[in-house]
Amino acid sequence: MNCNLRRLRPPSRPGVLAVCTLACLTVAAAIMATTVHATLRARRHAKLEHQMIQTEWLLDAGIHRAMNNMMNQPNYQGETWIPAGALDTFGAATVQIIVSTETSKPVTVKVKATIVEPSARARTTRRSHEFEFQPKSTASSTATSTEE
Numbered sequence: 001m002n003c004n005l006r007r008l009r010p011p012s013r014p015g016v017l018a019v020c021t022l023a024c025l026t027v028a029a030a031i032m033a034t035t036v037h038a039t040l041r042a043r044r045h046a047k048l049e050h051q052m053i054q055t056e057w058l059l060d061a062g063i064h065r066a067m068n069n070m071m072n073q074p075n076y077q078g079e080t081w082i083p084a085g086a087l088d089t090f091g092a093a094t095v096q097i098i099v100s101t102e103t104s105k106p107v108t109v110k111v112k113a114t115i116v117e118p119s120a121r122a123r124t125t126r127r128s129h130e131f132e133f134q135p136k137s138t139a140s141s142t143a144t145s146t147e148e
Contacts, residue, residue, distance in 0.1 A: 002129035048123060051115055054093075055125040058083070059113035061128055062095035066109050070099070070133050076111075079102065106132040 062081065069076045078099040082092075093115045100108040112128040 024104055029085075044088050048125070051117060051123065052127075055113050055115045055127050058093055058095060058115065059111060059127040062097060062113050063131070065095070066097045066111055067098075067133070070107070070109065090116045091122075092116045106134045109133050 008068045010033040061083075064080075065081060069079075076099060081095040081097065083095070094113070096110075096112045098110040098112075098116075102108075108130065109132070110128065110130045112126065114124065117123040
């Protein structure tokens with residue numbers, strides 16, 4: 001009778017448990033890899049958005065600088081401004097101000113702000129703005145915006 005019981009019981013299969021364990025670990029590793037990849041992409045995107053906001057603020061500062069110089073210096077021709085120390089974490093930051101040399105009134109002013117990231121990927125963000133400036137005698141200005 002003992003012989004019959006052994007024949008009815010299926011043989012033990014220890015390899016099945018190992019295969020199931022490996023399958024579960026593979027799925028868990030794939031989920032972790034996907035999560036890490038998505039997190040790194042979100043981090044890069046957040047850094048780029050932060051750099052873009054800084055570029056917009058730099059453009060705003062460049063516009064104010066151009067307006068102040070145009071009001072205080074009648075022969076102001078523009079400049080390339082490199083802010084010192086304020087944006088060191090972002091790398092090279094420059095503002096280029098170009099004043100049209102035509103004798104027409106109002107004068108056209110173009111301001112372009114650029115930030116280049118210092119990493120190996122070297123992402124560059126640019127923003128520009130163009131406006132017309134009336135000399136002091138008329139004391140009014142109109143603006144038109146162009147963004148890159």
